[in-house]
Amino acid sequence: MTNTHTILNTVLASEHILYQTLRNYHWNVEGREFLELHEFFETLYTKELELVDEIAERMRALDLRPDSTFKLYIEKSLLAEEEQTSLESRKMLENLVSSYSLLVEKYTSFLDGLDPVTEGFIAEIIEGHQKNLWMIKSLLK
Ligand SMILES: [Fe+2]
DSSP states (O other), X not given: OOHHHHHHHHHHHHHHHHHHHHHHHHHHOOSTTXXXXXXXXXXXXXXXXXXXXXXXXXXXXXXXXXXXXXXXXHHHOSSOOOOOSSOOHHHHHHHHHHHHHHHHHHHHHHSTTSOHHHHHHHHHHHHHHHHHHHXXXXXXX
């Protein structure tokens, strides 16, 4: 398995786990900001869903096989699954700041040693996550 293959499967797994955490928050958020956050989490998980598909298809374009089971996603993800279903909304947002920040940091460390096109692809994911972080942090102010 090449470095590129390992990295892209790690990114795929991590984004898949983040997608499910966002669905969890979308379903379970409560409080005065319910409507706003319920919709905001939907916006974020919709982006994740598109991203997961783009990552897997980028892998196929490189003639690599994307992992396709939850078992492997849990094993390879940089993020742990969210097991709580009754978090305070503020805690949900704080957890998302931690998760997106960790992905930005780790993905940045992956950039060296990739082919230029895959490097650009990962850089765009980082850029998207930095934008998500700006929005989530703004909600926490
Ligand atoms: Fe929904």
